[in-house]
Structure formats: structure tokens, C-alpha cells
Amino acid sequence: MKIERGDIELAGVCKSFDGVSNVVDGVNLKIADGAYCCFIGPSGCGKTTILRMIAGHEDPTAGEIVIGGHNVVGLPPVQRRTAMMFQSYALFPHLTVRDNIAFALRVRGMAKADRLRAADAMIEKVRLTPFADRLPAQLSGGQQQRVALARAAITEPRVLLLDEPLSALDEQLRVQMRQELRRMQRDLGITFIHVTHTQLEAIALADLVVVMDNGRIKQAGPAREVYAQPHDRYVAEFMGGQNVLSGRVEKVNGASFMLGQAAPGAIEVPLRARSSLGIGDKIDIAIRRDDVALVRPGGALPTGCSTSLPSRVLAIEYQGYFVKVMLDTVPDDEFVAYVPEKTFFADPLNVGDVVVATWPTELARPLA
Amino acid sequence: MSTAVVEAPETIEPAVSKAIAPSRGQRPWTFYVLAGLFTLYVLALYGPMICIYILSFQDIRGGLVFPMKGHSLHWFVDLFTQARTGDVKGSFDRSIKLALIVTVITVVVSFLAGLGFRRRFVGDNAVFTMMIGSLVAPGLVLGLGTGLLFQALGLNAAWYTSALGAQLSWTLPFGVLVMFAVMSRFNHAWEEAAYDLGASRWQTIRLVMIPVLAPGLVAVALFGFTLSYDEFARSLQTAGSLNTLPLEIWSMTLNVTSPSLYALGTVTTIVSFVVIAVGLGTIVLIQKRRGGGSAHG
Structure with missing residues (x-):
């Protein structure tokens, strides 16, 4: 058996450490060969356990893990054609950069001259040639990460598994290394699976974003889909950028329904694919924060906007290209408008001002 | 003639503040108490051993107690040559x-x-x-x-x-x-x-x-x-x-009455x-x- 492709299929994968509760609870997922896939979720959601099961460091309690068409459960990492980059990189502290990278070749019994030549080629690829004879403790965080990447890549894996690879770096380096990861993934042409708890990282990198909670997949899809069309309240709140409102259906009329809620004024929401809505059903809706427009009381609503929610400005944060305006629109949930900088400063608001929040009606989305 | 008046910025205070300046002042009294205690401890720990090391360097007239009688390596030679000191x-x-x-x-x-x-x-x-x-x-x-x-x-x-x-x-x-x-x-x-x-x-x-x-x-x-x-x-x-x-x-302490016992102590300490x-x-x-x-x- 030889695994040649890096496509992965998880079928009904469960993992329980104590035999009582499932850390990973029936996960089904297909990842295409050569995709960049990000698992995202809060700590303890099971994302790292999934990664470790794909890597062969944990065995699933139930289910199948198929890589390149072969069920790999029970196989060691090398036979799975996977390689893992550990969270703290786990570089061997007693070996130089070159010896760290050559380690996988050494344990395969490759002759010293051959393996050092191969390691040097890999060192050049990650631009660490001047540091080849340094020990890990003598490298910066970014350099250590490149060593870890090179050490994993030298085994010529079809799947590279990265466990929070950027968490040990400071903000500026993180953005830089993010691009480097993406570049390496394109160069190597292999599947990357990256675990993170930072949504910015996930949507910046991934072809496939998998949002997890409590051992289950909440939503899996392209970054833009997960961000712009979250499935439910959890995904919307976790990915950010959305205002989530809840209320009861007051009226269903044709292609839209009216949402009544504690705040004055009903909200008109297009029905979209949701057909089975009855009067009185409790439902969540989402509106992107950058779709919200703020109008002074008495001003005319922009065209296409039917909802108007009077609100008071609670706080204002300047964010550079936009201004974050926090409002008391709904009593229990956060309600925020991202106003473009130029729009905001054409008629600046102050904390305590009363405004009307509105948005183009067709942009509101009912959530599951 | 221009009469531009430059007012001294009175409100700016010197940047030195006591909280930031490193303390170069005196050590607290606890330092001296602890230092004294530690000195006593070291003396009690090494004093007896040092007595033995010193006494092992006496010459042939040497005895088991102070004062020192001359100085030589006699007892070290004695240690390895004479059978009476034991095996x-x-x-x-x-x-x-x-x-x-x-x-x-x-x-x-x-x-x-x-x-x-x-x-x-x-x-x-x-x-x-x-x-x-x-x-x-x-x-x-x-x-x-x-x-x-x-x-x-x-x-x-x-x-x-x-x-x-x-x-x-x-x-x-x-x-x-x-x-x-x-x-x-x-x-x-x-x-x-x-x-x-x-x-x-x-x-x-x-x-x-x-x-x-x-x-x-x-x-x-x-x-x-x-x-x-x-x-x-x-x-x-x-x-x-x-x-x-x-x-x-230990058995030598019972029957050997010469500083070669001390010489042995010195040698074993060196090995340690x-x-x-x-x-x-x-x-x-x-x-x-x-x-x-x-x-x-």
C-alpha cells in the first residue's frame, strides 16, 4: 500500500478519552488533495484531537480516517504520508538546524553525506542557510518555525498537519509567517491542515474553513461562505463581523417575514430558503456589521432599507479604515456598526447621540 | 528687533522618579543577619574538615591535635607505604x-x-x-x-x-x-x-x-x-x-594514632x-x- 494523494475523508470519527464523553463526536468531512484547510474553534472543541488522529498520534474510538483512498487508522505517521508541525515546534534542543531537519532521513538509515545534502537543500528552500549550524535555542521564533516546517517537509508528506503554528509568534511576525505558510503550501502542492483559534488566520489562509464546537462541526466551507453566510448564531458570533438578533416571527408575507423583538420596531427579513416558519417561532437573524448604516433621527432612510431601530451610541472606536460604533439597539446582544472612515467623519457622532440603525432589507439573513 | 518671548515650560517635570531609579542604597539589615548566619553555617560545615586537612600536612613529629608540628607530605607517603596503617x-x-x-x-x-x-x-x-x-x-x-x-x-x-x-x-x-x-x-x-x-x-x-x-x-x-x-x-x-x-x-580511627589517618581523609576528600x-x-x-x-x- 502506498499513499499517493493527500485527500482526506473523515467518516463518523469519534474520540473519547474517558469512555464517557466524546471529545470528538461523529465528525464527517472531506478535504480535497492540495487544499489548505483550517480547523477553528475555542480551546477544548476537539480540533487538536482531530488533527492528532489524522496524524496518527491518537486512535479514533470509532470511525474511519481515509487518506488518499486508504483507511489509515492504526498506521504510524510515516506510512500515512503525514507530517506534523507541533505547537511549540518541538525542535530537538541538542541538534543543530541541519541535524534537526535531517533527523527523519537519519532514522531511515540514509547515509550521512546524502542526508546532509538533502537537508541543506531544504534549508535553502526555507532560507535558513546562514543558520544551519545553530541550535534551536539560538534562533528567533520565526526561524524556529521555518526549521519545524522544513523538518516536517523533508519526509515528503502528502499531508502536513499544523497545530496552532503561529500562536508562539508576535503579531507582526504572525502576519508574515502566515504568508510564508501559504507560499510553502503552494510550492509543495500538498494538503495543509491547520488548527487555530484565530478567525482572521483561518479566513486569510484557508480554502476550507471548518468551525467546530464541542466535538462537532458547526459549519465547513470556503472562507467567504463561512464568514458571510454563517449557518447559525454560534458560527456568526465566533467568526465575528455579524450582528445577531433574536426574536419571534410576527408575520410571514410572501418572500419575507417580520421579526418582532424587545426593541421597538419590527424587522423585515427575507425568507430565503427558510420555508417552514410559523407565527411565533423563535429565530435568530444576522446582519453584517459593515452593512449597517446610521442615520440621524428625522433623516431619510437609504433606499432599500425598511427597518429602523433607534439607538444610542455607547462607544466609538477608531479602527483606521473604518470606525466601530457600538449601539444599545438590542437589550441583550451586542449591536455594532462598522462605518467607513470617510462616511463617519463627514458627520461625526459622539457617545450618547441618538441615531437610527438601518440596513438594506435583502441583506439580513435568518439563521438556523 | 524681534521681541519674541520664549516662555519656559514650567509644567514639565524632570523625568527622574524614585520609583524608576534603581536602588543603589544600603542593603537592608536582614542581609547582614543572613550573611552572618551563612558564614557560621559554612564554618560549622567545613571547619572540622579543614582542621583535618591542615593537620595531615605535619612532619614526622606530628600528633593528632593542634598545634601544627612542622609541615611536610610525610604522612601521605606513610599512608601508602606502611602496612600498619591498614589496607x-x-x-x-x-x-x-x-x-x-x-x-x-x-x-x-x-x-x-x-x-x-x-x-x-x-x-x-x-x-x-x-x-x-x-x-x-x-x-x-x-x-x-x-x-x-x-x-x-x-x-x-x-x-x-x-x-x-x-x-x-x-x-x-x-x-x-x-x-x-x-x-x-x-x-x-x-x-x-x-x-x-x-x-x-x-x-x-x-x-x-x-x-x-x-x-x-x-x-x-x-x-x-x-x-x-x-x-x-x-x-x-x-x-x-x-x-x-x-x-x-573507621577501623583506623580505633587503632591508628598518627596523622596518616588525616592524610587519608585529605586524599579521599580530594577524590570526592x-x-x-x-x-x-x-x-x-x-x-x-x-x-x-x-x-x-
Whole structure:
């Protein structure tokens, strides 16, 4: 058996450490060969356990893990054609950069001259040639990460598994290394699976974003889909950028329904694919924060906007290209408008001002 | 003529503030109390030994007490030439050999115990408690028991059998405890990384664990050697007919009345310090080769 492709299929994968509760609870997922896939979720959601099961460091309690068409459960990492980059990189502290990278070749019994030549080629690829004879403790965080990447890549894996690879770096380096990861993934042409708890990282990198909670997949899809069309309240709140409102259906009329809620004024929401809505059903809706427009009381609503929610400005944060305006629109949930900088400063608001929040009606989305 | 008035910025205060300035003032009185206490401690610890070292350098007229009578290396020569001082060379040989055997066994067993105790297993607490029990058991009683047991079994007590066992009951728990401390700083991700890269279990131990743990293993060896080399209580009833060095010295205190006894003390101390220096030197060397934390930007 030889695994040649890096496509992965998880079928009904469960993992329980104590035999009582499932850390990973029936996960089904297909990842295409050569995709960049990000698992995202809060700590303890099971994302790292999934990664470790794909890597062969944990065995699933139930289910199948198929890589390149072969069920790999029970196989060691090398036979799975996977390689893992550990969270703290786990570089061997007693070996130089070159010896760290050559380690996988050494344990395969490759002759010293051959393996050092191969390691040097890999060192050049990650631009660490001047540091080849340094020990890990003598490298910066970014350099250590490149060593870890090179050490994993030298085994010529079809799947590279990265466990929070950027968490040990400071903000500026993180953005830089993010691009480097993406570049390496394109160069190597292999599947990357990256675990993170930072949504910015996930949507910046991934072809496939998998949002997890409590051992289950909440939503899996392209970054833009997960961000712009979250499935439910959890995904919307976790990915950010959305205002989530809840209320009861007051009226269903044709292609839209009216949402009544504690705040004055009903909200008109297009029905979209949701057909089975009855009067009185409790439902969540989402509106992107950058779709919200703020109008002074008495001003005319922009065209296409039917909802108007009077609100008071609670706080204002300047964010550079936009201004974050926090409002008391709904009593229990956060309600925020991202106003473009130029729009905001054409008629600046102050904390305590009363405004009307509105948005183009067709942009509101009912959530599951 | 321009009459631009430049007003002095009165509101700007000097940037020096007491909270930021490093304290170069006097040391608190507690420093002097503790320093005095420590001086007394060192005196009490090394004073008696230093007396012995000094007295061992007397000349032929020398006696067992101060004042010094001349100075020479006479008693060191005497130590190795005269048979009446006892079997110094033989006991020294035996002690070194025994210490080396104890060291090897302690290092191997402690390392394996360190590996074993990484995960919990059935009865791990019982094993640990029994180990600590053997550490706190009175050495003299334990040695006596070992001697009696050998007698009951019809075996001859000897330094390489019963004394070896009695000493191991002392060095093994020590070694294992040191190993626990060492293992607690071992990052298990290194093991997983080695497995991930295709290393077998044996390759992981040989290429990753032993080199990474080397300073700790040297420390365990150092413990094993020094504890065995000067072990007295447990060896007293178990060494059989041939003495180890501490037993020989003890018997000499009963019948030798010359400063060659002190010379022996000086020599054995030097050996101890050489062993410790070699051990610590090795650890420092290993850590230096690893570039201990001199990170670059």
C-alpha cells in the first residue's frame, strides 16, 4: 500500500478519552488533495484531537480516517504520508538546524553525506542557510518555525498537519509567517491542515474553513461562505463581523417575514430558503456589521432599507479604515456598526447621540 | 528687533522618579543577619574538615591535635607505604569499583523508572511509596537486616553482593527522585516529533531522550557515585571480611594514632571533589554545547 494523494475523508470519527464523553463526536468531512484547510474553534472543541488522529498520534474510538483512498487508522505517521508541525515546534534542543531537519532521513538509515545534502537543500528552500549550524535555542521564533516546517517537509508528506503554528509568534511576525505558510503550501502542492483559534488566520489562509464546537462541526466551507453566510448564531458570533438578533416571527408575507423583538420596531427579513416558519417561532437573524448604516433621527432612510431601530451610541472606536460604533439597539446582544472612515467623519457622532440603525432589507439573513 | 518671548515650560517635570531609579542604597539589615548566619553555617560545615586537612600536612613529629608540628607530605607517603596503617589501597580499590557498579546500576534503573513513570500505571503509588520507604529506613538497621538475611540464606556477605544491594537501597530512590525532576522538564512533544518523523522507540531513546536528558543522567551518576563512595551505615554489616574505604577509615580511627589517618581523609576528600568536579563539568559542557539560551533576534 502506498499513499499517493493527500485527500482526506473523515467518516463518523469519534474520540473519547474517558469512555464517557466524546471529545470528538461523529465528525464527517472531506478535504480535497492540495487544499489548505483550517480547523477553528475555542480551546477544548476537539480540533487538536482531530488533527492528532489524522496524524496518527491518537486512535479514533470509532470511525474511519481515509487518506488518499486508504483507511489509515492504526498506521504510524510515516506510512500515512503525514507530517506534523507541533505547537511549540518541538525542535530537538541538542541538534543543530541541519541535524534537526535531517533527523527523519537519519532514522531511515540514509547515509550521512546524502542526508546532509538533502537537508541543506531544504534549508535553502526555507532560507535558513546562514543558520544551519545553530541550535534551536539560538534562533528567533520565526526561524524556529521555518526549521519545524522544513523538518516536517523533508519526509515528503502528502499531508502536513499544523497545530496552532503561529500562536508562539508576535503579531507582526504572525502576519508574515502566515504568508510564508501559504507560499510553502503552494510550492509543495500538498494538503495543509491547520488548527487555530484565530478567525482572521483561518479566513486569510484557508480554502476550507471548518468551525467546530464541542466535538462537532458547526459549519465547513470556503472562507467567504463561512464568514458571510454563517449557518447559525454560534458560527456568526465566533467568526465575528455579524450582528445577531433574536426574536419571534410576527408575520410571514410572501418572500419575507417580520421579526418582532424587545426593541421597538419590527424587522423585515427575507425568507430565503427558510420555508417552514410559523407565527411565533423563535429565530435568530444576522446582519453584517459593515452593512449597517446610521442615520440621524428625522433623516431619510437609504433606499432599500425598511427597518429602523433607534439607538444610542455607547462607544466609538477608531479602527483606521473604518470606525466601530457600538449601539444599545438590542437589550441583550451586542449591536455594532462598522462605518467607513470617510462616511463617519463627514458627520461625526459622539457617545450618547441618538441615531437610527438601518440596513438594506435583502441583506439580513435568518439563521438556523 | 524681534521681541519674541520664549516662555519656559514650567509644567514639565524632570523625568527622574524614585520609583524608576534603581536602588543603589544600603542593603537592608536582614542581609547582614543572613550573611552572618551563612558564614557560621559554612564554618560549622567545613571547619572540622579543614582542621583535618591542615593537620595531615605535619612532619614526622606530628600528633593528632593542634598545634601544627612542622609541615611536610610525610604522612601521605606513610599512608601508602606502611602496612600498619591498614589496607588502604585495597579498600580504596574496592570502594571505587563498588561505587562504579552502583553508579551504572543506579543510572540505568533510574532512567528506566523515569520512562516508566511518565504514565500512570496500576500500583504506581505503591511502588513510589516503597521506594521512599527504603530511603527513610535507618541505614544501620537496613544493613543489619541485609547481613542477617544473607546469613540465614547461607550466603557469604561480600562488598560486591550484600553491600552492593544495601547501597542500592539507598542510591536507587535518590536516583529515581532526581530522574523525576529531570523528566518533568522533558517535553513529550519531542518524543512525538521523533515518532512522527519515523523513529522507532529505540531510535527515539537513543537519538532524542538520552542526549536531551544527558545532564540529568550525569547528575544521577554523580549522586550514585558519591552516595556509594562514602556510604557507611548500610555497608557496616554487609561488606563481609573485606572493608570498603569508609569502613577502613573507621577501623583506623580505633587503632591508628598518627596523622596518616588525616592524610587519608585529605586524599579521599580530594577524590570526592574530583568526581564532583568532573560530573558538574560534564553537565556544564553539555549545556554550553547546546548554547544554553543565548537567543538571537
